[in-house]
Amino acid sequence: MGVIQTAVQLATETTAEAGTAALTAADQKGISGAASAGYAYGLAAIGPGIGIGYLVGQAVSAMARQPEAAGMVRTTMFLGIAFTEALALIGFVVFILLKFV
Amino acid sequence: MILGALVFPPIGNVVEWPAAFGDGTFWAFNKISMINLIAVAVTCGIFLVARSRSEMVPRGTQNLAEVSVDFIRTQVIAPGIGHGGEKYLPMLLSMFFFIFFGNITGIIPPILMPANARMANPLILALLAWIWFIGVGLKHHGIHYITGALFPPGVPKPLYLLVTPIEFVSTFLVRPFSLAVRLFANLLAGHILLITFGVLCITLWSLSFLVAALPLSLFMLIALTGFEVLVAFLQAYIFTILTAVYIGGALHPEH
Amino acid sequence: MLTAALLAATEGGEATEAVVNPILPTVPELFWGGVSFFALWILMRFVLLPPVLRVMEEREQRIQSAKSEADSATGGADEARSAYAARIEQARGEAAGIVGAAREEADRHRASELAAANAEIAAMRDAATAEVAAAKAAALAQLRSQIAGVAVTAASRVIQKDLDLDRQVQVIEDYVNRSGRGPAA
Numbered sequence: 070m071g072v073i074q075t076a077v078q079l080a081t082e083t084t085a086e087a088g089t090a091a092l093t094a095a096d097q098k099g100i101s102g103a104a105s106a107g108y109a110y111g112l113a114a115i116g117p118g119i120g121i122g123y124l125v126g127q128a129v130s131a132m133a134r135q136p137e138a139a140g141m142v143r144t145t146m147f148l149g150i151a152f153t154e155a156l157a158l159i160g161f162v163v164f165i166l167l168k169f170v
Numbered sequence: 171m172i173l174g175a176l177v178f179p180p181i182g183n184v185v186e187w188p189a190a191f192g193d194g195t196f197w198a199f200n201k202i203s204m205i206n207l208i209a210v211a212v213t214c215g216i217f218l219v220a221r222s223r224s225e226m227v228p229r230g231t232q233n234l235a236e237v238s239v240d241f242i243r244t245q246v247i248a249p250g251i252g253h254g255g256e257k258y259l260p261m262l263l264s265m266f267f268f269i270f271f272g273n274i275t276g277i278i279p280p281i282l283m284p285a286n287a288r289m290a291n292p293l294i295l296a297l298l299a300w301i302w303f304i305g306v307g308l309k310h311h312g313i314h315y316i317t318g319a320l321f322p323p324g325v326p327k328p329l330y331l332l333v334t335p336i337e338f339v340s341t342f343l344v345r346p347f348s349l350a351v352r353l354f355a356n357l358l359a360g361h362i363l364l365i366t367f368g369v370l371c372i373t374l375w376s377l378s379f380l381v382a383a384l385p386l387s388l389f390m391l392i393a394l395t396g397f398e399v400l401v402a403f404l405q406a407y408i409f410t411i412l413t414a415v416y417i418g419g420a421l422h423p424e425h
Numbered sequence: 426m427l428t429a430a431l432l433a434a435t436e437g438g439e440a441t442e443a444v445v446n447p448i449l450p451t452v453p454e455l456f457w458g459g460v461s462f463f464a465l466w467i468l469m470r471f472v473l474l475p476p477v478l479r480v481m482e483e484r485e486q487r488i489q490s491a492k493s494e495a496d497s498a499t500g501g502a503d504e505a506r507s508a509y510a511a512r513i514e515q516a517r518g519e520a521a522g523i524v525g526a527a528r529e530e531a532d533r534h535r536a537s538e539l540a541a542a543n544a545e546i547a548a549m550r551d552a553a554t555a556e557v558a559a560a561k562a563a564a565l566a567q568l569r570s571q572i573a574g575v576a577v578t579a580a581s582r583v584i585q586k587d588l589d590l591d592r593q594v595q596v597i598e599d600y601v602n603r604s605g606r607g608p609a610a
Contacts, residue, residue, distance in 0.1 A: 147404070158355035168181075195453070199457065200453070200454070217469070221480075264469040265462075
């Protein structure tokens with residue numbers, strides 16, 4: 070967390086130095102939000118990335134083991150992906166909120 | 171700065187649309203509403219054509235309608251609800267078509283805007299699914315559905331302090347929220363991705379040496395368009411089957 | 426040029442940027458989304474889906490009836506085949522009976538023919554044997570009389586007197602009889 074805050078502050082400071090006019094509070098918030106948006110989405114994508122990889126790998130090995138159960142495994146796999154992916158998508162929503170709102 | 175021209179349009183310009191008429195009222199009609207009506211019209215068209223030319227050996231449009239009915243039956247109702255799911259066929263079928271056409275408009279050239287990249291449609295559908303599965307549970311099991319969901323049997327009594335809030339949040343709050351957010355965020359992400367590469371293509375269309383990177387960007391744009399077709403179908407399927415799973419869980423809570 | 430257009434679009438959007446929240450739904454969109462979906466649902470429930478379902482149902486039934494018809498036809502074919510096999514079996518049995526009877530008949534016929542032929546052969550052989558015996562006896566008698574005559578004539582020539590022919594004949598006959606029996610007698 071400390072690293073992120075430092076980075077955010079760094080980004081803010083460099084932007085502040087680059088800009089000539091004085092920054093309002095809203096501008097400050099926008100800049101720090103935009104800088105942390107990338108971290109938010111990047112961190113949110115790690116877990117679901119690992120999870121979906123593991124899930125699909127297991128599903129493929131299950132399908133290879135029992136091709137006759139492939140349909141059922143595929144349906145369950147999509148459900149699992151949907152649940153896992155939701156976390157990354159919430160991260161994406163947070164990204165949108167930080168970046169654009 | 172060479173890439174100084176690379177300006178991403180503000181988010182309001184790519185997801186918000188001005189009203190065609192009725193601006194400021196609750197029935198302000200904009201592009202999203204138009205896409206909704208198109209989705210309804212196309213679905214009606216498919217089924218009406220299928221009805222007017224119903225033959226014993228299905229072909230063309232009739233085949234499409236019957237394949238979709240068969241798909242919902244075998245791929246959504248059978249694994250999701252199971253026994254007694256046939257009567258939810260109209261709702262799930264219209265849900266599937268509504269979501270699919272709302273998604274696929276994101277890559278159809280004159281429209282290029284997925285209706286589900288706005289929160290309204292996913293929210294309506296998710297709330298409907300939420301009301302529906304709770305209603306099914308109450309209708310078939312009465313108040314036992316709520317108590318059974320909140321106090322799952324076979325758990326030691328002190329653990330209910332922990333289990334009941336988790337069950338309440340996961341069943342009655344997270345489900346509609348995640349349904350809506352999953353659809354919305356997938357489509358918005360795809361839409362923004364397509365816009366990003368589109369903007370990149372436009373920016374690289376210049377006389378500088380950077381035009382050499384244009385084919386890569388264009389290839390990515392085309393590949394992502396293909397990927398969005400997959401996403402459009404998959405998200406419609408996932409939304410429908412999750413609704414079916416929730417209804418099935420309310421109908422047969424013992425499973 | 427495209428870049429310029431993009432920039433123009435960007436500039437145009439800046440006025441509304443402050444009020445835009447890309448996450449929250451707006452009331453008109455909720456309204457139209459709800460209206461559209463419920464319209465589609467109601468149409469699907471009462472207008473669009475039932476005919477398609479009915480056609481699918483009819484096809485299912487037709488397939489079922491055709492299948493059961495085919496099943497019954499298969500059953501009929503099986504029956505016909507077994508009846509045919511039974512008839513073949515019966516005909517084969519009859520044929521076998523006919524062949525057996527014919528063979529028996531032929532055997533009997535052959536046996537009777539054979540017996541008749543054997544009897545004829547035996548009769549002919551008996552007749553031939555009897556003929557041979559008669560011829561032999563006749564030849565023997567003739568020979569005996571000739572030998573007696575020659576012998577008596579020769580003897581009378583030798584002794585210069587007539588011999589009583591009857592007595593000599595008796596003597597010669599005795600001799601011939603003995604010689605005819607051979608030395609073993």
